Amino acid sequence: MSENLPDTNYLDPELLQRMGDLELIAREVVEGLRVGSHRSPLRGFSTEFAHHRQYSPGDEIRDIDWRVYGRTDRYYTKLYEAETNFDCTILIDASASMNYGSGKVNKLEYAKFLAASLAYVVLKQRDSVGLSVFDSEMREYLPPRSAMGVILQIDQLLRDIKPTPKTSIAKQLHDIALMMKRRSFVILISDLFSDVDDILAGLDHLRHDGHNVVVLHTLDPYEIEFPFKGTWQFEGLEGEEPLTTQPERIRDDYLAGFGEYMEALKAGCVASHVDYTTVDTSQPLDLVLSEFFNERQSTLSGGSAAARL
């Protein structure tokens, strides 16, 4: 990733954490990304024409359909299905497993920064963005809106997130699919520590409903590398039985299981046309987003969406 932006000074996640203000964080991240960029990375998602209605005072002059006026000599304005180009719903997994972090920033914190930054990007394009926070249940839901003020609401919602022990990603994906009537852009931020088949079934449901699904698989570097030495006791965050062991001696077994899981997840995403990206919480947020948008642009230019490794 750094090969693409060799001279960029990325924002350290810990630095962002110290900033505290999500809006400020989002602005800082996104504005940095937009420098030199004139095209929205999300451009191409158009809205649908609904019907005409008669002009009434107060309507925007620019919305008057002059062709209809030429044929009928009456003022009609064009009405669209939505006020913005598209709806984007960000799904954040707030289960207890997201509370793990080997460094100072845990996965949930990182997810918050990620969600805020993405929301900011969407709003900057005058699109609507909503937020859904879930664990075993749907905890919070903010419908997509295009007003810039929604970032503050998102900020408040994210601040109020309290991790809960259990997660049920698959069920929540099904529920969300049922809730969203309009085709939209769904960004799932989660560690996806659940059954792969269940997760893929939920994602399939979303895709089946016509949603564009992006999975930001948020993982801690320790979960990827398992670099522990000595004797450790691992306490499950979601009520699992603790395990005391010498990690370096079981590392191979761990990595084997982890590798199988990752392979299955990525293969499922590719098959379901779900855009998959692994997010390492030790990586700078702006670097992750930059890579993500660059990849999306190249994907859209190239055609099909695919999981990227």
Add this chain to the structure above:
Amino acid sequence: MSFLNPLLLFAALGVALPILAHLLNRQKVKRTDWAAMQFLNRNVRVRSRQLRLKDIILLCLRCLAILLLVAALAKPSWRDGASWIPGETRAGVVIGIDASFSMEHGGENTTRFDRALNQVEVISEHIHPGDPVSVILLGGEDEVLIHNMAFDRERFNDLLQEAKATPAGLDLDGVPKRLKVLVEDMEALQKEVYFITDVQARDWRRSSARFQEALADLRNDAEVFLVPLPGSPANLAVTDLDLVSGVLRKGTTARYHATVRNCGTEPVSNIEVQCRVEGVQIDTKTIPLITAGSSETVSLFVPFHNAGPTRITAEISGDLLPTDNVRRVVAVVRDRVSVLCVDGSDGDAGRLIVASLLARGDGAQDEDYVVRSVPWLSLPSQPLDDVDVIVLADVPEITPEQVTQFSRHVREGGGLVWFAGENVKSAVWNERSASGPNPLLPAKLGPPVDASTSHGAGRPLDPAMPDHSVCLPLRSLPEDLFSETRFLTRLDVEPAPSSFPVLSLAGSGAPILLEHSLGRGQVFMFTTSAETSWNNMAQTPVFPMLMQQIVTYLAGREFEPPRVVGDSLSLSYVEQPDASDAVFDTPSKESITVPVREHRNQFVALLENAKEAGFYEARVSVQAPGMPVAVNVDPRESDVTSLTASELNKNLKGTNVTVATSEAELAAAIETSRTGRSSWRQFMIAGLIFLLVESLLADRLRKGKRSRSKQPDPVPATLTGAQDA
């Protein structure tokens, strides 16, 4: 079960180290919350449990290996009733061989000592290689031939070749103690002590209760085997060779008495006694018969053709024990003998003394035997260089210069005879010659005292030292003639610690003649007068015999009296010598250098413990001429009669000592008694096996881990980059 090195068991605490390390490792468990618990699934948990189990197995192996190795080093052993336990019957062996010279008796076609070595061979056949073994030759100073040697047959036999009997006797009472020291020095599961001896009746019959107790005590530490080697009691020994008469002067003949004792139980006839002077046979006498247990004496006439120290031997032959067949003396033969009598009496003491000294068979003095008498007032002008013996008779007083002169005369080997008398000023003599560390006179003088009996008669003489050379001729006098000598008055004296009485008064025990050494010479002191006012000695045959014997003793005495093996030999100096060391040549021509030490203003070189019988030579330096000293064997050891079996059993009653009278009995006794089993080798092997298994298992675990880590990383490359823990 017992341990030879129980203190080493403390090393077993070392087992705590791996356990401690294991526990500490467990204590140092770090805790972390973990989200990806689904990957620490059942397989990982099973594997983790397997690893923990392997760790515990490794820990157990490690602990077991440590315990076994520690136990092996502590040398575990089992006593009776543990034959099922793997191990070897091992024992540490201490062999004491009686090496007194009676063991050289060759009564059974071979010497007792050779038979003892055969028994040692039987014992050695039951010693395992590596078992500790000690061999001590008991006799005289005792010689530890082998000390705690790990048994190696070849080396053992080589060392045994050096074993030989000593010409000394056996201190039987000290034997258990010596053996106990060796037993205590030894580290062995079972200890065995073998005492091989000819059970000489002379030693065993007079063994004390202390010996029995010490033997019983030794039995507490070890199995004790007594291997008796009884033999024929037949033995003849030359027990004495003494100068009887004659002045040891060149050109004269002296008479010696040689005594031969038949120590056996059968009479022996026609014993030929040969006399040799400087190795040349000069006289032979035959004793027709010596009955069992008695002694016979023959006179040997020794002519002296040359002046100087002369080696004289009396020897018999054809005996089973050659060690005691010879007796040796050294005579110092002078060119001439000169006696100066200093007369301080108012009467005729000087004349009587001269007369007594010249009273001999030929009746006249010759040019090689000069006796002069001078008044004491002319003493300062008299030269003393040519005088061998000075006789001071009733000399009133003495000057310090004269004391110095006389002392030097005596220290150089001369003789001094002092007579009391009415003119003697005791205070002056005491002040000048009877005080200080090395007084000239052997006693402090007191006032004259009455020595007569309650009836007013004088008291007769009593030889305080009947075996003294001076007294020897008196023993041949008839009793009535001897008791004619009566003493009415004597000086009350206070003998110096270095002096001893030679003659005393019968009844009172008051000393009449005292002797002490000064340098190389001797001083005789009569506490009575040489004239007839205090006694009638000068009028009896006792006086000339006594005076002539004293002059013979003083003028011709050996440089050193004969010694026995084990005695010390000394070399006295007149003045501080130039050389700091003296040299003693042994009969086997070995030179021993001895430092010269100062003792009470006298310089003496002392060779402690003469180990050989024969003629030693003492020299003040390597180049100086040697002065021979005769060393003989102790004649008491010549009685080689062995204890009977019943007497031996009676003697050993209560000591629980096993007696093995034959090689077969000895072998059987060893087999029966040796029940202890040593398992240290088995423990060591087991410990090493456990250590090896532990190492292999640990290595296998490491290799397994390494091989797994060499497998391709299942994690995608893009997921790398996590920080190292």
